[in-house]
Amino acid sequence: DQQVKQNSPSLSVQEGRISILNCDYTNSMFDYFLWYKKYPAEGPTFLISISSIKDKNEDGRFTVFLNKSAKHLSLHIVPSQPGDSAVYFCAAGEQGGSQGNLIFGKGTKLSVKP
Amino acid sequence: EAGVAQSPRYKIIEKRQSVAFWCNPISGHATLYWYQQILGQGPKLLIQFQNNGVVDDSQLPKDRFSAERLKGVDSTLKIQPAKLEDSAVYLCASSRNRGYEQYFGPGTRLTVT
Numbered sequence: 001d002q003q004v005k006q007n008s009p010s011l012s013v014q015e016g017r018i019s020i021l022n023c024d025y026t027n028s029m030f031d032y033f034l035w036y037k038k039y040p041a042e043g044p045t046f047l048i049s050i051s052s053i054k055d056k057n058e059d060g061r062f063t064v065f066l067n068k069s070a071k072h073l074s075l076h077i078v079p080s081q082p083g084d085s086a087v088y089f090c091a092a093g094e095q096g097g098s099q100g101n102l103i104f105g106k107g108t109k110l111s112v113k114p
Numbered sequence: 115e116a117g118v119a120q121s122p123r124y125k126i127i128e129k130r131q132s133v134a135f136w137c138n139p140i141s142g143h144a145t146l147y148w149y150q151q152i153l154g155q156g157p158k159l160l161i162q163f164q165n166n167g168v169v170d171d172s173q174l175p176k177d178r179f180s181a182e183r184l185k186g187v188d189s190t191l192k193i194q195p196a197k198l199e200d201s202a203v204y205l206c207a208s209s210r211n212r213g214y215e216q217y218f219g220p221g222t223r224l225t226v227t
Contacts, residue, residue, distance in 0.1 A: 004156070034215065043118070043205055043218030044157065089156050093213070100145055100212040101170055104156025 003027045004092050006105035015114050019077040023090030023105055026071065030092040034102065035064060035075045038087045047088075048075070080112045116140065118219035120206050126225045132194035135222045139187070139208030146183055147216060148191050149205040157205055163189065164212060196226045 005024045013019045023033075031052040036044035050057040050064045050073070057064050063076045077084055087109045091102040119138040127133050139146050145164055149157035160179065162170040166186040174181070178197070183189040193200055203223050207216040 032213070036218075041220070043120075043207075043220045046215045046217060049215060091156070095213050100147070100162050100209065100216075101159055102157075102216065104158070106154065106156050 001026075002105075003030075004090055004103045004105040006088075006090055006108050008108050009106070010109040010111070012111045012113060013080045015082055015112055016079045019075075019080045019084065019110055019112065021075040021077075021088050021090075021108050021110065023073050023075075024071060025073075025092050027092070027103075028071070029094050030103075031095050032093055033064070033066060033073050034091045034093075035062075036089045036091060036104075037084075038089060038107070044089055077110075080110075082112050082114050085110055085112045118206055118208055118217055120204075120219035120222055122222055123220060124223050124225075126227065127196055129198055129226050130195040132192065133196055133224060134190050134192045135204050135206075135224075137189045137191070137206030137219060139189070139206070140217055142210070143208035143217075144186075144211050145209045145214075145216075146189050147207040147209075148181055148189070149207065149218075151203045151205055151221070153202070160191070162212075169212070193224075196224075198226050200224060201226045 034049040035047040038044045066073045087107040089107045090105040093102045148160045151157040160174045163183040181191045203221040205221045207218045209216045
């Protein structure tokens with residue numbers, strides 16, 4: 001039973017355009033969410049996070065949107081650059097008893113074409 | 115600030131052999147995690163330490179996997195005996211405390227033949 005789902009295995013975008021990566025979750029106890037970026041042969045790199053008390057968090061070219069009623073979050077990258085080509089993982093966790101236990105999606109491979 | 119260090123980066127062993135992985139977290143980080151990432155999947159938490167105590171090992175296959183974090187800094191993860199299905203990347207991560215952003219090391223790619 002997948003609690004965090006990234007339904008698009010891959011996404012291709014033109015350089016300079018917007019990349020939108022989506023993530024759905026089923027566990028209503030999740031109250032903080034993170035996005036990680038992973039290059040081949042490297043560990044995941046923390047990108048941006050959002051708490052359930054917010055519906056938007058922005059950091060430079062990266063913005064995460066959270067829709068709690070739909071149990072959906074998305075990562076927007078504007079403008080997309082070739083260096084953004086990587087696998088992006090969505091992760092979710094609880095601040096309570098399972099604090100620190102992150103559940104990851106399977107990832108979406110983003111390709112940004114020059 | 116130095117990141118999370120892991121060694122070795124790659125390991126190939128035969129089934130039924132044993133193997134150990136080492137992790138040095140970011141200085142001052144109280145919480146340390148070991149994840150297993152099978153090809154095509156997201157990382158799955160195996161065990162979480164707070165300082166030198168285990169706070170969550172519910173997904174650790176304890177019949178063959180063990181982990182320790184002596185003195186609350188470095189950690190080792192051991193598999194004995196290894197099975198073919200243990201082939202994966204083993205990732206170590208650390209965070210300032212529980213519930214904070216986790217920072218990952220480069221991982222150890224294990225191949226069991």
